[in-house]
Amino acid sequence: MGLFISMEGPDGSGKTLQMDMLQKALIEAGYPVLRTREPGGPAISERIRALLLDPACKEMSPETEALLYAAARAQHVSQVIKPAMAEGKVVLCDRFVDSSLVYQGIGRGLGVSTIGEINHFATGGLQPDVTIVLQIDYAEGLRRKNVQYSGQLDRMEQQAGSFHQLVHDGFSQIVEWDPERVRMVDGSKAPEEVHTMIMEVLKPWLDRVLPQ
Numbered sequence: 001m002g003l004f005i006s007m008e009g010p011d012g013s014g015k016t017l018q019m020d021m022l023q024k025a026l027i028e029a030g031y032p033v034l035r036t037r038e039p040g041g042p043a044i045s046e047r048i049r050a051l052l053l054d055p056a057c058k059e060m061s062p063e064t065e066a067l068l069y070a071a072a073r074a075q076h077v078s079q080v081i082k083p084a085m086a087e088g089k090v091v092l093c094d095r096f097v098d099s100s101l102v103y104q105g106i107g108r109g110l111g112v113s114t115i116g117e118i119n120h121f122a123t124g125g126l127q128p129d130v131t132i133v134l135q136i137d138y139a140e141g142l143r144r145k146n147v148q149y150s151g152q153l154d155r156m157e158q159q160a161g162s163f164h165q166l167v168h169d170g171f172s173q174i175v176e177w178d179p180e181r182v183r184m185v186d187g188s189k190a191p192e193e194v195h196t197m198i199m200e201v202l203k204p205w206l207d208r209v210l211p212q
């Protein structure tokens with residue numbers, strides 16, 4: 001039934017680079033990989049992403065934000081993730097429900113249980129088999145983003161430092177709540193070192209899927 005891997009972490013934690021390296025390593029090892037991201041994936045979810053990250057959407061309420069992330073996810077799960085799992089693929093997903101629990105539940109203060117319920121409805125209860133949290137100091141993460149995009153931050157990245165601090169601490173909490181599934185990796189190390197740690201963490205799950 002495939003394998004569902006999600007990658008999480010504060011903004012600027014190096015997820016995209018690590019997703020690139022992981023995808024390459026798995027393809028080279030012969031795994032059938034489907035790489036995707038949230039918010040996004042299929043066209044409908046990518047359109048919702050554009051709305052969510054548009055700095056012009058300053059008036060968006062926390063409730064609207066939470067529901068739009070869940071709506072994008074519902075489409076993503078039904079149109080892309082579930083079919084790929086049914087084909088036996090290794091699904092690599094850049095963010096999933098844990099991001100909503102942390103950013104909307106904790107960061108926005110909407111509550112982890114409320115966000116959990118909305119997302120249970122959106123996903124039908126689908127959860128990753130294993131989740132990597134790349135942890136990094138929030139100020140360092142935003143510094144990296146500023147350098148990468150020359151200060152052109154999206155609507156979420158533009159939130160106050162106090163919001164990003166809550167997000168950072170929220171990811172550590174998620175690891176404590178579900179230590180079997182959610183594994184923390186130090187995102188402040190050199191990219192090759194982080195990649196090696198990720199491959200070590202994933203080994204027991206990858207060993208259950210046969211490369212083709």
Ligand code: TMP
Binds near residue numbers: 069095097099104156
């Ligand atoms: P990205 O920059 O990793 O592509 O993610 C887009 C932004 O959306 C990032 O700031 C995290 C935020 N986000 C949420 O607030 N809730 C969610 O459920 C997801 C998936 C992302």
